[in-house]
Amino acid sequence: MVVGKREADVLLSDGSAVHLRPITPGDAAAIVEFHSRMSDRTRYLRYFSPYPRIPERDLERFVNVDHRDREAFVIVSGRQIMAVGRYERLGPDSPEAEVAFVVEDAHQGRGIGSVLLEHLADAAQENGILRFVAEVLPQNSGMLRVFSDFGYQVQRKYADGVVHLSFPIAPTEKSREVQDSREQRTEARSIARLLHPRGVAVYGASASGQGIGAAMLAHLRDGGFTGEVVPVHRSAERVAGLPAFRSAVDAGVAVDVALIAVPPDGVADAVADAALAGAGGLVVVSAGFAEAGVEGALAQRALIDAARSAGLRVVGPNCLGVANTDPSVRLNATLAPRLPAAGRVGFFSQSGALGVALLAEAESRGLGLSSFVSAGNRADVSGNDLLQYWQDDPGTDAVLLYLETFGNPRKFARLARRMSRVKPVVAVASATRPPGLAGDLPGPDTNAVTALFARSGVIRVDTVAELFDVGILLAHQPLPAGRRVGVVGNSSALSGLAVAACRANGLVVGEGYPHDVSPEASAHDFADALADAAVDERVDALVVVFAPPLPGQLPDEDADFVAALSSVALAGEKPTVAMFLLGQLPSKVPSYPSVEEAVRALGRVATYAEWLRRPPGVMPALSGVDQDAAEILGPPAELLSAYGIRVEPSTSANDVAEAIAAAAALGYPVALKAAGGALRHRIDLGAVRLALADEDDVRVAYRELAAAFGPHVLVQSMVAPGVACTIDLVEDPAFGPVVGFGLGGVASELLGDRAWRAAPLTDRAAAALVDEPRAAPLLHGYRGSQPVDREALIDLLLRVGRLADEHPRVRALSLNPVLARPDGYAILHASIEVGEPGTRLDTGPRRLRSA
Numbered sequence: 001m002v003v004g005k006r007e008a009d010v011l012l013s014d015g016s017a018v019h020l021r022p023i024t025p026g027d028a029a030a031i032v033e034f035h036s037r038m039s040d041r042t043r044y045l046r047y048f049s050p051y052p053r054i055p056e057r058d059l060e061r062f063v064n065v066d067h068r069d070r071e072a073f074v075i076v077s078g079r080q081i082m083a084v085g086r087y088e089r090l091g092p093d094s095p096e097a098e099v100a101f102v103v104e105d106a107h108q109g110r111g112i113g114s115v116l117l118e119h120l121a122d123a124a125q126e127n128g129i130l131r132f133v134a135e136v137l138p139q140n141s142g143m144l145r146v147f148s149d150f151g152y153q154v155q156r157k158y159a160d161g162v163v164h165l166s167f168p169i170a171p172t173e174k175s176r177e178v179q180d181s182r183e184q185r186t187e188a189r190s191i192a193r194l195l196h197p198r199g200v201a202v203y204g205a206s207a208s209g210q211g212i213g214a215a216m217l218a219h220l221r222d223g224g225f226t227g228e229v230v231p232v233h234r235s236a237e238r239v240a241g242l243p244a245f246r247s248a249v250d251a252g253v254a255v256d257v258a259l260i261a262v263p264p265d266g267v268a269d270a271v272a273d274a275a276l277a278g279a280g281g282l283v284v285v286s287a288g289f290a291e292a293g294v295e296g297a298l299a300q301r302a303l304i305d306a307a308r309s310a311g312l313r314v315v316g317p318n319c320l321g322v323a324n325t326d327p328s329v330r331l332n333a334t335l336a337p338r339l340p341a342a343g344r345v346g347f348f349s350q351s352g353a354l355g356v357a358l359l360a361e362a363e364s365r366g367l368g369l370s371s372f373v374s375a376g377n378r379a380d381v382s383g384n385d386l387l388q389y390w391q392d393d394p395g396t397d398a399v400l401l402y403l404e405t406f407g408n409p410r411k412f413a414r415l416a417r418r419m420s421r422v423k424p425v426v427a428v429a430s431a432t433r434p435p436g437l438a439g440d441l442p443g444p445d446t447n448a449v450t451a452l453f454a455r456s457g458v459i460r461v462d463t464v465a466e467l468f469d470v471g472i473l474l475a476h477q478p479l480p481a482g483r484r485v486g487v488v489g490n491s492s493a494l495s496g497l498a499v500a501a502c503r504a505n506g507l508v509v510g511e512g513y514p515h516d517v518s519p520e521a522s523a524h525d526f527a528d529a530l531a532d533a534a535v536d537e538r539v540d541a542l543v544v545v546f547a548p549p550l551p552g553q554l555p556d557e558d559a560d561f562v563a564a565l566s567s568v569a570l571a572g573e574k575p576t577v578a579m580f581l582l583g584q585l586p587s588k589v590p591s592y593p594s595v596e597e598a599v600r601a602l603g604r605v606a607t608y609a610e611w612l613r614r615p616p617g618v619m620p621a622l623s624g625v626d627q628d629a630a631e632i633l634g635p636p637a638e639l640l641s642a643y644g645i646r647v648e649p650s651t652s653a654n655d656v657a658e659a660i661a662a663a664a665a666l667g668y669p670v671a672l673k674a675a676g677g678a679l680r681h682r683i684d685l686g687a688v689r690l691a692l693a694d695e696d697d698v699r700v701a702y703r704e705l706a707a708a709f710g711p712h713v714l715v716q717s718m719v720a721p722g723v724a725c726t727i728d729l730v731e732d733p734a735f736g737p738v739v740g741f742g743l744g745g746v747a748s749e750l751l752g753d754r755a756w757r758a759a760p761l762t763d764r765a766a767a768a769l770v771d772e773p774r775a776a777p778l779l780h781g782y783r784g785s786q787p788v789d790r791e792a793l794i795d796l797l798l799r800v801g802r803l804a805d806e807h808p809r810v811r812a813l814s815l816n817p818v819l820a821r822p823d824g825y826a827i828l829h830a831s832i833e834v835g836e837p838g839t840r841l842d843t844g845p846r847r848l849r850s851a
Helices: 025-037 040-047 056-063 112-126 141-148 173-195 212-222 264-276 294-309 355-364 383-392 409-420 446-454 464-476 492-504 523-534 558-569 595-613 627-631 636-642 656-666 695-709 746-751 763-771 790-806
Strands: 008-011 017-022 070-077 080-089 096-103 131-136 155-159 162-168 199-203 228-232 257-260 281-284 313-315 321-324 331-334 342-349 369-374 398-402 425-428 459-461 484-489 541-546 576-580 650-653 670-674 688-692 713-717 723-732 736-743 754-758 810-821 824-827 830-834
Touching (some): 008 173, 017 112, 017 294, 025 056, 025 080, 070 112, 096 112, 112 131, 112 141, 141 162, 173 281, 173 313, 173 321, 173 369, 173 383, 199 264, 212 228, 212 257, 257 264, 264 281, 264 294, 294 313, 331 355, 355 369, 355 464, 383 398, 383 409, 398 464, 409 425, 409 595, 425 464, 459 464, 459 595, 464 595, 484 492, 484 523, 492 541, 492 595, 523 541, 523 558, 558 576, 576 595, 650 656, 656 670, 656 695, 656 713, 670 695, 688 695, 723 790, 736 746, 736 763, 736 790, 754 763, 763 790, 790 824
Parallel strands (some): 199 228, 199 257, 257 281, 281 313, 342 398, 398 425
Antiparallel strands (some): 008 017, 017 070, 070 080, 131 162, 155 162, 321 331, 321 369, 670 688, 670 713, 723 736, 736 754, 810 830
16 A cells, blocks of 8 residues: 555544554654653553653664554644554564554543554555564553454463563454444544534624624524634624624633634634634535635645644535534524424435525424534535434434435445434435446446445435425334334325325235225214224324315314324324325324325335344354465465355366367366357357267367357366356445346346345345345246255355455456355356455545545
8 A cells, every 4th residue: 555545534532533644754853752741651651661762773763664564653633743653573574563552641541542553453464464462561551451442352471571462453343343333432422522512613703794604603692502602703892792702712711613604715714713722623614615626625625634633523614504402502503594493303414505495394394303414515524424423312313314425335334224223314315326437347236226225224215305204204203013004084085095105105005994984074083093093903004194074064173183183193103194184283293295295205114114123134254264365365266265165177278189188187077168258158159068078079069169259268077057146246436345146147137137235245135135136036946946055155145245345456256157056056157356455435444534
């Protein structure tokens, strides 16, 4: 890896941002200063001696590393070094290296050691190092805890007053769990600092009360914010009736968030002032950045660099703002003059332009929000950060996302899969993936990309209206226990529409439904019908359709009909949706202007509830995987063999004599195939000759193949017949490695009958791959044939998924054909494309993404 790529902005355990980079010779003076700030105890624990100053010879060695056998990282805040971590290989080409790090006293306990260890291990693995060793004094409990809590299999030995540690540094399932947990906590805390500020400094509010900054200051003040509001102004003494200050520091209060609404050329000064005041985050509503062209993009990069150098997270630029309706906070740092009522739904909008309209729609629908963030250009804070925060937020029960693009779809899918097990996530987002891979490689189409997200538990909708339709239902109603629906109404026409809509949305109309009460029925009759449906064990949800009585009928009973429906819908036993054209229902009763909208929302929620009832998959241990052999990327057959994937041997031949010799070496009977990539295995084109029993058969078959397809052929031993399948691995630019499975044949290729899942695969994902293609019944004993060994195919897919996850240099892999049989399978051909490791946005050590 290029050394520059090892630089990273990272979050510490308190949610603040710092910068990690390789050490350079120019750091010598800063290292000496860093060393001087350490206490005697810290120096002793690191160097096993008082070590009051760094000798010139040691300093020269500390700051000069080759970034291969010796690597060192520094963590800096601004220009000041906070910590140093390093490894040194134990001898030329040794697979082991000694690791050590030291953190300045003032910054110990902030999770710096674990960050350094992650990045050092990643760099060491790139350079062929497999194990770290360390020597730690017994009283250095903090350092010992860094190693023991990381998820590695640490071996300990005590000798000569020192604890000797040794552990492999390849990621394990446990170490990934630890890393993901730390990532979630740090990202959540960084957002919590933005949404629960003790004080907000406002930059750009004019004394005249005109402009965006003044409007946002007024919204913050008038919204009842419980913290301190600090207007920062160059000359005015008061702004919007509040004391103004030349600098946020002058206010003498705790400032956690800076709200910036100044012209782009003034943003840098505002950032610097907010950093001096100790702010933890910025909300930049100023426009003129990446959305304005190349110069704006450079200014945006400079903004993020300056903010992260000061330890700040950034919402925006070009955003609408942030809000928190918690009564203990009441934060309206947005361009919207009013917020929806306090509720339990978190709302993220990438668009700043639509943000005000989205908030107004939420208010008109009676959808209460817990918090709201508009990310604008999404230069730093994204929807992924908000998922991390909302996962454990006690004030949020469901999440709505309005996304225009996915900066890191792979991470989104991972976070959403975890989040959706706890709280529902609804997203309106583009299903289009980034531009495809170079070359003519297979890969998931748009529908498959949509499915990849759906399998993460996300309730994906197509429009903003549907986003609110589903959000209202999730906010106020329980999840259905199944897909059976009871339709109750006073109009047979509307009930018929409801039945048709249920079928179109994968819902089942329960036995005995629809139940139509007479248009002349009283509110009491209507209430009885609803009550009966609510306790009917044959249905899991209710769809209520109600048209107003004819003029002159049932006078003055509007309130009774509303009360009848409300009493059932608010009982909380079964979800109820309504198309109710009479009176005003309470906001907690989901009501829709059409039957189709009501049923569509219910169908999407039922699908989510069904996903939730299915247990999550696991990544099982795989026998026969030789991790050490797999680390050495040799010929494709050796790599596959290291993962327990055996390919039937074949021999290339360019004339008849070579073909006969190869057949004799392999042993008869054999198969002869045209070697061209597009022709190989094409029995339908006559490019394969099977069951050649002797030399004469080979001679005749070779003559025919050479005449039709050229002299280059493959000779392979015959194997038992089976159902031809294909397995593909593709490095998708958005999702990283994805594994595809389908049945062989031209028809399957023509129809795109292929299922895809992101790697690594769980046991459930691998099983779904086998069962999902439309031609999958051929594997299960179609028309009297014997079922194939499904478990063997699942095991093979798990191995391919693990290989894909652990070897980013493998850009593509194809196993074609795989002959599936009742007694297992045989792989007749494998091809692997190897290149430089692609950028996998959700792999490796923790880091904040670039703008």
